[in-house]
Amino acid sequence: MTAPSIDIALFTSDQARAIDRRATDEAGMPGYELMNRAAASAFAMLRRRWPAARRLRVVCGTGNNGGDGYLVARDARASGCEVVLFALGEPRPGSDAERARRDFEKAGGVVHPWGPPTEPADVIVDAIYGTGLNRAPEGVAKAAIEAMGTEGAPILALDVPSGVSADTGACPGVAVRAEATACFIVHKRGLHTHQGERAGAIELFDLGVPASLRGTPDAHLLQPATLPPRPRDAHKGTNGHVLVIGGDHGTGGAARMAAEAAARTGAGLVSVATREENVLAMNAARPELMARGVDGPQTLAPLLDKASVLALGPGLGQAAWGHALWTTALDANLPTVLDADGLNLLHAEPRDLPGRLVITPHPGEAGRLLDRSTADVQDDRFAAARELARRFRATVVLKGNGSLVATPQGAVFVCPWGNPGMASGGMGDTLTGIIAGLLAQGCDATEAACLGVGLHARAADVAARAGERGLLAGDLLEPLRRLLNGRED
Ligand SMILES: NC(=O)C1=CN([C@@H]2O[C@H](COP(=O)(O)OP(=O)(O)OC[C@H]3O[C@@H](n4cnc5c(N)ncnc54)[C@H](O)[C@@H]3O)[C@@H](O)[C@H]2O)[C@@H](O)CC1
Numbered sequence: 001m002t003a004p005s006i007d008i009a010l011f012t013s014d015q016a017r018a019i020d021r022r023a024t025d026e027a028g029m030p031g032y033e034l035m036n037r038a039a040a041s042a043f044a045m046l047r048r049r050w051p052a053a054r055r056l057r058v059v060c061g062t063g064n065n066g067g068d069g070y071l072v073a074r075d076a077r078a079s080g081c082e083v084v085l086f087a088l089g090e091p092r093p094g095s096d097a098e099r100a101r102r103d104f105e106k107a108g109g110v111v112h113p114w115g116p117p118t119e120p121a122d123v124i125v126d127a128i129y130g131t132g133l134n135r136a137p138e139g140v141a142k143a144a145i146e147a148m149g150t151e152g153a154p155i156l157a158l159d160v161p162s163g164v165s166a167d168t169g170a171c172p173g174v175a176v177r178a179e180a181t182a183c184f185i186v187h188k189r190g191l192h193t194h195q196g197e198r199a200g201a202i203e204l205f206d207l208g209v210p211a212s213l214r215g216t217p218d219a220h221l222l223q224p225a226t227l228p229p230r231p232r233d234a235h236k237g238t239n240g241h242v243l244v245i246g247g248d249h250g251t252g253g254a255a256r257m258a259a260e261a262a263a264r265t266g267a268g269l270v271s272v273a274t275r276e277e278n279v280l281a282m283n284a285a286r287p288e289l290m291a292r293g294v295d296g297p298q299t300l301a302p303l304l305d306k307a308s309v310l311a312l313g314p315g316l317g318q319a320a321w322g323h324a325l326w327t328t329a330l331d332a333n334l335p336t337v338l339d340a341d342g343l344n345l346l347h348a349e350p351r352d353l354p355g356r357l358v359i360t361p362h363p364g365e366a367g368r369l370l371d372r373s374t375a376d377v378q379d380d381r382f383a384a385a386r387e388l389a390r391r392f393r394a395t396v397v398l399k400g401n402g403s404l405v406a407t408p409q410g411a412v413f414v415c416p417w418g419n420p421g422m423a424s425g426g427m428g429d430t431l432t433g434i435i436a437g438l439l440a441q442g443c444d445a446t447e448a449a450c451l452g453v454g455l456h457a458r459a460a461d462v463a464a465r466a467g468e469r470g471l472l473a474g475d476l477l478e479p480l481r482r483l484l485n486g487r488e489d
């Protein structure tokens, strides 16, 4: 796998707080100095993004995020902007936020208690909650967030869009949808998955805090990557043989899509073990695929002998036919991508699994595997993905906006690409085929999952240039091929 070496490291709120403390204790950077730098960086960003903005509204909470807001307001007034500042309450006595409020007032600023705004604003600065959010916003905070959402003025969030958990990307209640977010010191992992997209465009300002104080990140963003060029003497035998197993009555398309994706990812050979009724259509539509009708373990066994990688589950169903193939296929202990009904069967019947395994649940399947609701999974996708990886000793792809790849060792990678056009049938089957195709070409489970998730989502972004609505899984194959060969950015 070839990848550029830019690493975008992601951290939890607890880690961010510990880094703030170390900056003060070990690097002699007092919190108030950092707050001043945060405000200066955010105001410079505001100026860059909205050079014509003159009328600003700043809405400050009671914590240090509010403190950042007072200092942005102070700096904005000093450079000639009209600033209306609303405070949702009093900062804690002795806090940096209280000092910031005093400095804003000393410089001539006026603090208004929250009330529905009467003056229009060119830009609204959201300084209500940062990493400290710990429950759903209520009362004036809820009213202020709701009012911001109805005005139409662009919102610059400080550190975190208020109402979004910096840890998980979940929103316990109402939340700001920002056009851009000035993120301080380190990237917060929750802004890169689930509802973290409410942050809009993120710019990171390290505020001069040395990287050596950051410690080990909790997660990393995936970087664009491809496979290296093929050796000139490559032949089909050196690129693996994927066997897709699935396609019960009425769901033959799922197996076909996974198989075609594996072939388009460069697998040397692709076979499909499916219901006899699907074979003719599959062979006719894509003659490169070797589709065989199987009625049970005996007819599957010779196909397993020839395969080097399995894609198990697309359209498999959970009835007797699917269950028998599932058992026999897992017994073969080949490198396997387990998806869809392959995962539902695993929930019903826990068992030994192959050593090289990638599982690709969407949040509903993940919930079933963990005996939790889909909402519980979404409330902390990082924890759910790690728990699945540990429990099944597998590399896990937890799909959805900001897909996560978790390894059994606890590492997590977050996919920064993808779009809602992908919310259409067959997208998951295509991903399964891509990952299987990469395993077949020698990637290990984590490489195949990371590279596969990235290529799939980037291909979808290229395909969605024609529009997100109406995007089909099959539309990914052409851009996928170009990306895989380094021909598309
Ligand atoms: N050295 C530092 O600590 C720095 C902190 N900075 C800013 O400080 C922020 C963190 O500040 P805080 O820890 O004070 O936290 P916040 O300002 O995010 O939250 C304030 C307080 O509100 C309360 N709260 C949370 N959710 C609530 C809800 N739904 N309803 C009512 N009350 C709620 C909590 O008790 C929390 O401590 C960062 O996000 C960043 O913006 C920056 O100034 C950079 C330096």
Ligand SMILES: Nc1ncnc2c1ncn2[C@@H]1O[C@H](COP(=O)(O)OP(=O)(O)O)[C@@H](O)[C@H]1O
Pocket: 340, 362, 399, 400, 401, 402, 403, 417, 418, 419, 420, 421, 422, 423, 424, 425, 426, 427, 428, 429, 430, 431, 456
């Ligand atoms: N809103 C979205 N943003 C980004 N990616 C998405 C979105 N919706 C779906 N996807 C991606 O599309 C794929 C859908 O997979 P899945 O739910 O298994 O669909 P299916 O079973 O219909 O093939 C996953 O890779 C998922 O991450």
Ligand SMILES: [K+]
Pocket: 065, 126, 127, 128, 129, 130, 157, 158, 159, 160, 161, 162
């Ligand atoms: K904020």
